[in-house]
Amino acid sequence: MLPITEYKGTFSFVSSRLYNNIKSVLPHYNEKDPETWPYIALATIEKHCPYRGYPDLPTGVAYERSVLERYEEMYSAEERRQGASLNGSFHERYPFNYDEHDVLKDQVDITSSEYGGYIEDEPDVAVDEPDVVADEPDIRREAARLRGKLFDKNSQLMSSQQNLKEYEAAESWRRNAVSNAEYELGKQRQRADAAERECMLQKTSNIQLVERIKNLEAYCTQLEENITVMDGGRGRKQIQVIDVDSDEDLMEGLGYSEMRSSSLG
The missing domain is CATH 1.10.287 (Helix Hairpins)
Structure with missing residues (x-):
C-alpha cells in the first residue's frame, strides 16, 4: 500500500483546475502517477458545494469511501456499467477506490501490483527502464492513440464543465424558489392573523x-x-x-x- 497525503485545499469538479490547485500545495503531484496522488475527503468536496453523486468526479486522486458511496447511490448498476463502457472502468479511473472487478474497496489503497499495472498503461509516467528506440510505425500508432485519448479527455472535460454550469444554475434556481416560498408563506401568515x-x-x-x-x-x-x-x-x-x-x-x-x-x- 502506498502512503497517501490528504489534500484539504480548494476542490473543483474541473480536472485541470483541481490539478493546479493540488500542485500549488503538493509540488511533486503528477495526476498520471498514483504514487503522488493525495486523498480527498467528502468534507473537502462539500466546502465547494454539496455532493450527492453528481457531477462526475475528476480522476487522478484518491477519494474517501463515502464520496464514491454517494456516487453509487445516484446511479443504478446498469447506468454505472454504461458509464464504464464509455469512460473506462472504475478501476482504471479510481484505482485507490475500486478493484479490478469495479467493486468498491473497503479501504482506500492501491497494491504494488495494481500500481505496476497502472504505470504500464500510462506511457507518460517516467519509469526506470532501458532506453528502447521504437520503430517509426509504432511511434505513429502511439501518437495517434494519445491524440484520440486526448480528444476523449477534452470531450469529457467540456461535458463536465457544461454539467457543472447546469448544476450551479439549478442550485441558484432552487435557492431563489425557497426564498420566494418563505416570503409568500410569511405574507399568508400575516393575512391569516389579521x-x-x-x-x-x-x-x-x-x-x-x-x-x-x-x-x-x-x-x-x-x-x-x-x-x-x-x-x-x-x-x-x-x-x-x-x-x-x-x-x-x-x-x-x-x-x-x-x-x-x-x-x-
Whole structure:
C-alpha cells in the first residue's frame, strides 16, 4: 500500500483546475502517477458545494469511501456499467477506490501490483527502464492513440464543465424558489392573523348585541306588565307604542353593529 497525503485545499469538479490547485500545495503531484496522488475527503468536496453523486468526479486522486458511496447511490448498476463502457472502468479511473472487478474497496489503497499495472498503461509516467528506440510505425500508432485519448479527455472535460454550469444554475434556481416560498408563506401568515383578529372583534360585537337585545326584551316585558296593571284596557294600545320604541332601540343597536363591522373591514 502506498502512503497517501490528504489534500484539504480548494476542490473543483474541473480536472485541470483541481490539478493546479493540488500542485500549488503538493509540488511533486503528477495526476498520471498514483504514487503522488493525495486523498480527498467528502468534507473537502462539500466546502465547494454539496455532493450527492453528481457531477462526475475528476480522476487522478484518491477519494474517501463515502464520496464514491454517494456516487453509487445516484446511479443504478446498469447506468454505472454504461458509464464504464464509455469512460473506462472504475478501476482504471479510481484505482485507490475500486478493484479490478469495479467493486468498491473497503479501504482506500492501491497494491504494488495494481500500481505496476497502472504505470504500464500510462506511457507518460517516467519509469526506470532501458532506453528502447521504437520503430517509426509504432511511434505513429502511439501518437495517434494519445491524440484520440486526448480528444476523449477534452470531450469529457467540456461535458463536465457544461454539467457543472447546469448544476450551479439549478442550485441558484432552487435557492431563489425557497426564498420566494418563505416570503409568500410569511405574507399568508400575516393575512391569516389579521383575519383571525377581525373574527374575534366581530364575535365580541355580536355577543354585545345579543346581550342588548335580551335587555330590551326584558325591559319591554316589564313595561307591558306594569301598563296592564295600571291602565287595564288601555294597556294594549300603550304596549304597541312601547313595542315601536323597543324596535327603534333594537334597530339602533343593529345599525351600530353594522357600522362597527364596516369600520373593521
